[in-house]
Amino acid sequence: MTRVLIVVDMQNDFCPDGALPVAGGNDIVAPINALMGDFGAVVLTQDWHPADHASFAANHPGAEPFSMVDMPYGPQVLWPRHCVIGTPGAAFHPGLDLDRADLVIRKGFRAGIDSYSAFFENDRTTPTGLAGYLRDRGLTDLFFVGLAHDFCVAWSAMDAARLGFHATVIERATRAIDLNGSLERARADMRAAGVALE
Ligand code: VGL
Numbered sequence: 046m047t048r049v050l051i052v053v054d055m056q057n058d059f060c061p062d063g064a065l066p067v068a069g070g071n072d073i074v075a076p077i078n079a080l081m082g083d084f085g086a087v088v089l090t091q092d093w094h095p096a097d098h099a100s101f102a103a104n105h106p107g108a109e110p111f112s113m114v115d116m117p118y119g120p121q122v123l124w125p126r127h128c129v130i131g132t133p134g135a136a137f138h139p140g141l142d143l144d145r146a147d148l149v150i151r152k153g154f155r156a157g158i159d160s161y162s163a164f165f166e167n168d169r170t171t172p173t174g175l176a177g178y179l180r181d182r183g184l185t186d187l188f189f190v191g192l193a194h195d196f197c198v199a200w201s202a203m204d205a206a207r208l209g210f211h212a213t214v215i216e217r218a219t220r221a222i223d224l225n226g227s228l229e230r231a232r233a234d235m236r237a238a239g240v241a242l243e
């Protein structure tokens with residue numbers, strides 16, 4: 046069975062000099078490149094927001110980054126402005142091997158709604174199209190790496206499991222934001238959803 050490596054959001058803004066830095070984010074570039082050779086298919090995801098995106102604290106007057114807000118689709122963390130369409134911060138880390146990717150899927154491009162998961166936007170119902178792509182190719186065995194462990198990696202892996210894919214997170218090739226205990230919560234939630242952590 047072909048195994049798929051799904052590389053989540055390995056972009057400059059999530060690396061240490063970026064707008065929403067994840068500690069050690071650049072340390073996993075080389076391990077991810079090395080892993081690519083062990084997989085029959087590689088998919089990259091790219092966080093891709095318009096400047097007026099509703100997840101940016103700067104678009105909510107008076108709101109601090111990392112505070113919470115209620116959106117029509119549920120609670121949402123307000124982030125520093127990051128991964129704005131076409132900016133250097135939205136580009137992939139320059140060390141990432143892009144040549145191996147069969148598909149690059151962008152998410153979060155609608156101004157009114159965030160999209161952590163590679164499968165659904167944060168309303169949990171608007172699909173990105175990734176599930177259809179994988180099913181059309183008959184790919185069911187998915188391995189997740191990248192950034193951030195406790196947000197986009199976790200939400201992607203949990204959606205994959207819910208959709209009936211076999212989902213594994215390779216933890217040594219992820220790094221976390223860890224906002225108010227979000228990493229341990231995400232690990233427990235992933236296990237409960239049937240995601241394997243290895
Ligand atoms: C992410 C917060 C906002 C992620 C993306 O890639 O985990 N986190 N946008």
Ligand code: ZN
Nearest residue numbers: 092127128153
């Ligand atoms: Zn984002």
